[in-house]
Amino acid sequence: SNRNILCSKQVYTCLSSSGFKMALDIQGIRINPGIIQFFDCDVGVSQKCHVSVKNISEKTRTIRFYAPQNKIFTLKVKEHEKNVASGLDHVACIEYTPTDENTQSDRLIVTVDGEVIPVPVQGMPRQPVLEISDSVSFGVVVVANKVVTTNVKLYNRGSRPGEFRFEYSGSRPLSILPPHGSIPPKSVLPVRFDYITKEPGKFNEEVVAVLEGRTEPQKIAVFGEIVERQLELLSPATGEPMPCVHFGSAFYGTDKIEAAVLFNNAPEPVSFVSILEENAIGQESGPVNKSANLAEAKECTNPLTSLVCMIPNQGTIAPYQKALVCFRFSPRWYKSKRSFHTTEDSPPKQDFALFMYIQLVGTQTDSASPDSHRTQLEVALTGTALPILLQVSPKPEVNFGAVQLNNPADAAFTLANQSEDGLPVLFAFRKIAHFNARPERGQIEPGRELPVSVTFCPRQFGNFDVQLEICILGEVADDRQDPLTRRLDVIHSVFMRLSGSCRVFGTQPAGRFNPGITPLVANEVGLCTDTRFDELNERPVQPPLAALVAHTNARLHRHAVSADEGSGGDGKRRKQARIAFPNDRAASLRPSERHVDYCTLFTRVKRHNFVDPDYAYEDSEVERVRQHKQGYADSQRKRTENLIVSQRDRRLKRFENDRDMGMIPAMGMRPVKLGLEDLRPDTPPPEPPNKVFQLLSTKEIQDVKETAANQTAKDGLGAVPMSQKEKEECRMLLRPQELHQVVITPAPSISASSAFVPWSPAS
Numbered sequence: 001s002n003r004n005i006l007c008s009k010q011v012y013t014c015l016s017s018s019g020f021k022m023a024l025d026i027q028g029i030r031i032n033p034g035i036i037q038f039f040d041c042d043v044g045v046s047q048k049c050h051v052s053v054k055n056i057s058e059k060t061r062t063i064r065f066y067a068p069q070n071k072i073f074t075l076k077v078k079e080h081e082k083n084v085a086s087g088l089d090h091v092a093c094i095e096y097t098p099t100d101e102n103t104q105s106d107r108l109i110v111t112v113d114g115e116v117i118p119v120p121v122q123g124m125p126r127q128p129v130l131e132i133s134d135s136v137s138f139g140v141v142v143v144a145n146k147v148v149t150t151n152v153k154l155y156n157r158g159s160r161p162g163e164f165r166f167e168y169s170g171s172r173p174l175s176i177l178p179p180h181g182s183i184p185p186k187s188v189l190p191v192r193f194d195y196i197t198k199e200p201g202k203f204n205e206e207v208v209a210v211l212e213g214r215t216e217p218q219k220i221a222v223f224g225e226i227v228e229r230q231l232e233l234l235s236p237a238t239g240e241p242m243p244c245v246h247f248g249s250a251f252y253g254t255d256k257i258e259a260a261v262l263f264n265n266a267p268e269p270v271s272f273v274s275i276l277e278e279n280a281i282g283q284e285s286g287p288v289n290k291s292a293n294l295a296e297a298k299e300c301t302n303p304l305t306s307l308v309c310m311i312p313n314q315g316t317i318a319p320y321q322k323a324l325v326c327f328r329f330s331p332r333w334y335k336s337k338r339s340f341h342t343t344e345d346s347p348p349k350q351d352f353a354l355f356m357y358i359q360l361v362g363t364q365t366d367s368a369s370p371d372s373h374r375t376q377l378e379v380a381l382t383g384t385a386l387p388i389l390l391q392v393s394p395k396p397e398v399n400f401g402a403v404q405l406n407n408p409a410d411a412a413f414t415l416a417n418q419s420e421d422g423l424p425v426l427f428a429f430r431k432i433a434h435f436n437a438r439p440e441r442g443q444i445e446p447g448r449e450l451p452v453s454v455t456f457c458p459r460q461f462g463n464f465d466v467q468l469e470i471c472i473l474g475e476v477a478d479d480r481q482d483p484l485t486r487r488l489d490v491i492h493s494v495f496m497r498l499s500g501s502c503r504v505f506g507t508q509p510a511g512r513f514n515p516g517i518t519p520l521v522a523n524e525v526g527l528c529t530d531t532r533f534d535e536l537n538e539r540p541v542q543p544p545l546a547a548l549v550a551h552t553n554a555r556l557h558r559h560a561v562s563a564d565e566g567s568g569g570d571g572k573r574r575k576q577a578r579i580a581f582p583n584d585r586a587a588s589l590r591p592s593e594r595h596v597d598y599c600t601l602f603t604r605v606k607r608h609n610f611v612d613p614d615y616a617y618e619d620s621e622v623e624r625v626r627q628h629k630q631g632y633a634d635s636q637r638k639r640t641e642n643l644i645v646s647q648r649d650r651r652l653k654r655f656e657n658d659r660d661m662g663m664i665p666a667m668g669m670r671p672v673k674l675g676l677e678d679l680r681p682d683t684p685p686p687e688p689p690n691k692v693f694q695l696l697s698t699k700e701i702q703d704v705k706e707t708a709a710n711q712t713a714k715d716g717l718g719a720v721p722m723s724q725k726e727k728e729e730c731r732m733l734l735r736p737q738e739l740h741q742v743v744i745t746p747a748p749s750i751s752a753s754s755a756f757v758p759w760s761p762a763s
Helices: 002-016 570-575 619-655 698-710 724-731 736-740
Strands: 024-026 029-032 036-041 047-055 061-066 073-076 081-084 089-096 104-112 115-125 130-132 135-142 147-156 162-167 174-177 180-183 187-196 201-211 218-227 231-234 244-251 256-264 270-277 308-311 314-317 322-329 350-360 376-386 390-393 397-403 409-417 425-429 435-438 441-444 449-456 462-478 482-502 578-580 598-600
Touching (some): 029 115, 036 047, 047 061, 047 081, 047 104, 061 089, 073 104, 081 089, 089 115, 135 187, 174 201, 231 350, 231 376, 244 256, 244 322, 270 698, 314 736, 322 482, 390 462, 390 482, 397 449, 441 449
Parallel strands (some): 244 376, 578 598
Antiparallel strands (some): 029 047, 061 081, 061 104, 147 187, 174 187, 201 218, 231 256, 256 322, 270 314, 270 350, 308 322, 350 376, 409 449, 425 462, 435 449
């Protein structure tokens, strides 16, 4: 093969000259050219070629030329024999004049010091010289029922057009275009080898090329390897196949993420899209929301397309490349918006078993087809959604009562995680004024309890009625930053009702004592002015006063009132009277309150209340003022009552007949007048999770196909965009998920005979 390649290169070099410029070194001389060849010769047209014999030895050589025996080769030289010194040469000329179109061969004899050296001489007429590679390789391709193409160049290095023909008798789906034809001189023709990738495996076929100008046909080896194009889901820890993704258990409102490796085990890049298979055999799911509007749905979980997702849900993978993908399980529980005011029940425990497959873009193989494993990868997803069962005992309500300022009161509670086979609950108390919880946060294992104390420590006066929120924390994914990481967020709340009040409690001022000559017990002006007689036996007066010394034994002056103390009337009133101490009203005879009785300690005689007419009304004057105001009030009330009666009689006058009998139709049924504060917007429905990475579903794809199939065909095609929106859509590059939803209808049936176009050189 190397010799043939070398000869081909020699022929290609001589296309533009009559002599073959290749030197030959032998016996101390250099003959250039070593082979004398005449190409593209016409009958009767002479061609010349100069032959140089150079002495490359260190001594003088005797060089002689002998002409070829064939008369069509003529030797022209000045001296046939010549002594040539070292470094010089002896030149001769060979003239070739063909008489026919046959190839002529002879030799030129060169003698060096009597040694004979033959130099071949060839004369070739115009003829085609066709060359093509003896092997065609398709490389490694995938099974896709598509046509793969390899181009091979056919060269004609001659001076005449050459005919060619390719013959293949095998059973493989191999075709050659063009199968036959003619190639002009000094030109190159691309030959296309097509192969349909139907079955996997290696192939090595033989194609026979019949080329003009060659005595024997050339055999071309066509070989390649077809492999199955498939995606593999591998475990990132072990690298083993991962047919099922187990999420385990997760609370409602949390996100569970499992990682995997998607491997493109093929020599070509592939674009994929993940699709959720709804209503698959073996699928297990709970009461899923089937309504598009979450606000009108009953109690249910979120849609399956948002319950599980794959990140990324579409993309392109290079040949034999591995890409990290993550599967996310996001159970949610939507409560009914329209219902009676009842106690909300906990969501049920629900097991999920779903199926999704990773579809290669550009293939529409049915999942039930036996060849579906070549175009899609099925993945099973299992997970369990658990409710949060956190109970507050003995009850989530407590009243701390009335406490003093900065005087705390405590209440003990118990938080119990009632989920026996569930997950630990991570909780935290939300901070609220005047109430403190200890511990502020913690974790409760399944089936365990945790004691909690709540302290009421008011820092201002007033009544307090608040709700203490117990926040249940869980891991939630954040698609706005990094979809593969999770953060702690509130997924559930339990409320405790706490109430209490902070009031002012009166305290007796402490006595001030003089360490001098004053007695140990002394009366202070203005102290204990609100002490009553019936309180003396219940609690002692603080500070101790000298006026109360031995008051219980002093009955000398109480003989006038002893008979009235045990009966009602004045006796009861005197018991509730306040004690008049000797010096409790310094420099004043007026009582603190006019209608409050003050009696002396021993005789129980009412203190004289002096009313100065220059500064205050007497009792008679007060009574006259009251009667004067009462007259005006009675007159106004009577006038109002008369006005109401007249208006009622005027309104009922039109209904005093036999039909209405004095009854007003729809009396009392008045529409409610709504204010601006009552016109509140409706609560928006909750946004489903995984909206950015939401999966396609088989039901959605089927709906798109049915909608496209039911559309009526329209005359004409709007191929030129007119509006700005159409221009932007034409510049948009479709992603794999969007490209997979492209449906072309109606699907025409094309026969092979109508689609076949015979090849011609003009085409």
